[in-house]
Amino acid sequence: MTSRVAVPLFEADFPRVDGVTAQVYEVPTDRPEADGTLAWSKTTLVLARVTGGGATGLGYTYASGACKPLIEGELAAAVSGTCTLDTGAAWLAMARAVRNLGRQGLVSCAISAVDAALWDLKATLLDLPLSRLLGLVLAAVPVYGSGGFTTYDEPAARAQLERWTGDLGIPRVKIKIGESWGTEPSRDLARIAFARSVIGQDAELYVDANGGYTRKQAVRIARAMAEHQVSWFEEPVSSDDLDGLREVRDQVDPDVTAGEYGYDLPYFARMVGAQAVDCLQVDVTRCGGVTEFLRAAAVAAASGLQVSAHCAPNLHAHVCAAVPNLRHLEYFHDHARIEQMFFDGALDPAGGALWPDTTRVGLGLSLKDANAAPYRTA
Numbered sequence: 001m002t003s004r005v006a007v008p009l010f011e012a013d014f015p016r017v018d019g020v021t022a023q024v025y026e027v028p029t030d031r032p033e034a035d036g037t038l039a040w041s042k043t044t045l046v047l048a049r050v051t052g053g054g055a056t057g058l059g060y061t062y063a064s065g066a067c068k069p070l071i072e073g074e075l076a077a078a079v080s081g082t083c084t085l086d087t088g089a090a091w092l093a094m095a096r097a098v099r100n101l102g103r104q105g106l107v108s109c110a111i112s113a114v115d116a117a118l119w120d121l122k123a124t125l126l127d128l129p130l131s132r133l134l135g136l137v138l139a140a141v142p143v144y145g146s147g148g149f150t151t152y153d154e155p156a157a158r159a160q161l162e163r164w165t166g167d168l169g170i171p172r173v174k175i176k177i178g179e180s181w182g183t184e185p186s187r188d189l190a191r192i193a194f195a196r197s198v199i200g201q202d203a204e205l206y207v208d209a210n211g212g213y214t215r216k217q218a219v220r221i222a223r224a225m226a227e228h229q230v231s232w233f234e235e236p237v238s239s240d241d242l243d244g245l246r247e248v249r250d251q252v253d254p255d256v257t258a259g260e261y262g263y264d265l266p267y268f269a270r271m272v273g274a275q276a277v278d279c280l281q282v283d284v285t286r287c288g289g290v291t292e293f294l295r296a297a298a299v300a301a302a303s304g305l306q307v308s309a310h311c312a313p314n315l316h317a318h319v320c321a322a323v324p325n326l327r328h329l330e331y332f333h334d335h336a337r338i339e340q341m342f343f344d345g346a347l348d349p350a351g352g353a354l355w356p357d358t359t360r361v362g363l364g365l366s367l368k369d370a371n372a373a374p375y376r377t378a
Contacts, residue, residue: 014083015053015125017090020076020114023047024065024378027338031156033149036178036212043334045342046071047367048113052084055124057362059116060315061285062335063109065378070110074098079114084125087118091291108263108288115289116315120362129358134294134322140353141320143313144206147333148175154194160333161198170331170352172204174232177221178212185217189224196228206232207254213237215244222252230254234281245276255279259296260310262287268296272303279327283310290319301325314339314346317354318363329354342372 025045033040046067047060061067078097079090094111101107123130145164148157157175164170175195177188196205207230213221218236231254237244239258249256259281262268265288271277280300284293297307306327309316313331320326331349339346345364347354357364 014085015055017050017052017079017082017084017118017121019049019051020071020079020117021049022068022071022113023049023376024068025342025372025375026065026377027341027375029334030337032151033334034151034179035149035176035208036210037181038210039151043338045338046109046113048110048117050079050114050117050121052121053125055121057117057119057121057124058365058367059113059118059120059289059363060312061109061113062312063285064106066106067110067113068378070098070101070107071114074101075110075114079118084118084122087115087122087291090118091115091289095288103288104263109286112285112287112289112292115291116284116363119290120365123362127361129356129361130290130318130363131321131356132358134290134319136321136358137324138321138326140355141317141326142172142328142353143170143331143349144172144174144204144328145170145333145349146174146206146208146311146330148173148191148195150176150179150191157191157194158198161195164331165199165203168350168352170349171202172206172328172352173199174206174208174234174330176210177207178209180212182209182213182217185221185224188221192225192228192230201229204232205230206234208234209236211235211238211241215241215247218248219251222248222254226253232257232279234258235260239271242271242274242276245271246274249276249278257281257308259283259307260286262296264288265292265295265299268299272299272305277305280305280307281310282307283312284316284319285312286310293319294323297323297325311335312339313349313354314343314365315363317347318356321356342368344368 078093233254255278257279309329311332343365
């Protein structure tokens with residue numbers, strides 16, 4: 001790598017954050033999609049850019065376009081003028097600035113996008129890939145193919161499963177169940193059997209109910225699907241029902257997991273403390289960015305738990321490579337499709353892993369403006 005910016009010897013000489021902007025993109029799905037509790041026809045990506053020292057860092061979140069005025073308003077004001085090295089101070093300034101707005105939901109998504117951009121900028125100025133800056137642990141980040149929407153007919157489901165396990169060689173896949181808030185258990189079980197028949201016996205099979213079942217219903221479903229060797233049962237009940245997750249976890253063989261809706265560190269601490277999951281999910285685009293992702297992983301590690309990164313594979317790759325207790329990363333169909341379209345440097349999951357490119361600085365991503373422009377709404 002060739003150094004882009006000479007690193008000064010004294011903190012006072014380091015560049016300051018001098019600009020924060022955001023753009024919103026809406027991308028239609030390639031076919032109708034739904035899980036057990038929600039249906040959608042488009043995915044929204046909010047891209048944040050932070051500038052300083054003649055360089056630009058980017059980050060993004062999959063959330064509402066309502067994040068844009070917050071990023072360019074309160075969050076921009078909070079981080080402007082901070083030293084580009086001091087990502088921790090910038091994160092704290094953002095968290096304090098939103099005190100009266102609340103950290104949960106869209107506010108945390110907006111913070112996540114800016115925080116990722118700040119880390120990308122810092123690594124770029126230091127001429128380092130983000131994984132090296134954070135402290136590389138894993139050269140390759142294991143992934144699982146994720147999609148298998150309840151709206152898919154058998155040909156569509158087969159094509160997706162065969163692409164993951166055959167064309168790409170990903171040895172673990174996940175489908176959606178809990179259709180229509182758990183009112184179609186027979187179809188759920190039939191789809192599980194179908195998925196196993198397509199992927200064979202060697203690949204791991206995961207299911208995600210998105211909180212669609214009641215507690216005892218989830219236990220019955222787990223017992224009924226046991227013959228298909230399902231090893232991962234995501235959100236069998238609502239992730240807000242910690243007692244329910246623990247109850248199901250105590251009675252079923254697959255690992256019970258949740259956490260993708262965590263927007264702050266206390267959420268993850270409560271889930272871990274309740275012994276509600278076998279593996280904690282964390283989403284860098286929601287939890288508060290790279291800064292809070294690493295903290296959540298540490299909370300899990302303190303209780304002997306692994307973490308699994310939720311969606312946004314190319315934003316997670318470098319962060320996950322620096323997490324010792326990582327299990328894997330979700331290679332989610334919608335996000336992987338968008339990231340391949342939008343970003344130069346998007347990674348290939350062939351062989352069942354993402355290999356962060358340590359020859360590129362920062363996150364290793366740059367926006368393909370011509371590809372993204374038709375989808376920009378703000």
